[in-house]
Amino acid sequence: xxxxxxxxxxxxxxxxxxxxxxxxxxxxxxxxxxxxxxxxxxxxxxxxxxxxxxxxxxxxxxxxxxxxxxxxxxxxxxxxxxxxxxxxxxx
Numbered sequence: 504x505x506x507x508x509x510x511x512x513x514x515x516x517x518x519x520x521x522x523x524x525x526x527x528x529x530x531x532x533x534x535x536x537x538x539x540x541x542x543x544x545x546x547x548x549x550x551x552x553x554x555x556x557x558x559x560x561x562x563x564x565x566x567x568x569x570x571x572x573x574x575x576x577x578x579x580x581x582x583x584x585x586x587x588x589x590x591x592x593x594x
Contacts, residue, residue: 508557511549511571511579518566519546525564526556539586547587549576 514522514531522531534543552560560568571579580586 506554507551508554508572509550509574510552510557511547511573511576512552512560513545513547513569513571513579513583513585514566515545516543518568521566522546522564522568525566526560534588535580535585536588537584537586539588541588543588545583545585547576547580549579 512531513535516534519531530548531546533547533549534541535545535547536543557570561570569579569583577587
């Protein structure tokens with residue numbers, strides 16, 4: 504039995520500080536917006552979450568969130584009309 508679950512958690516930009524205070528500064532660092540451009544309207548974390556982390560997100564924190572299970576973070580963004588913000592690549 505695994506102690507991790509592949510998930511995507513999306514939060515509104517105004518909730519980023521509270522979410523990071525509860526979960527840590529490494530969470531919710533990737534921005535998203537309807538057109539994929541700055542400023543970020545949302546932030547998300549995706550990948551393997553420990554089940555304890557997901558339990559805390561689902562049951563203990565007070566900030567609004569959207570949770571999706573599985574590896575398809577692109578679909579989680581798409582169903583919410585969001586695109587990941589990517590920076591310019593300097594060559």
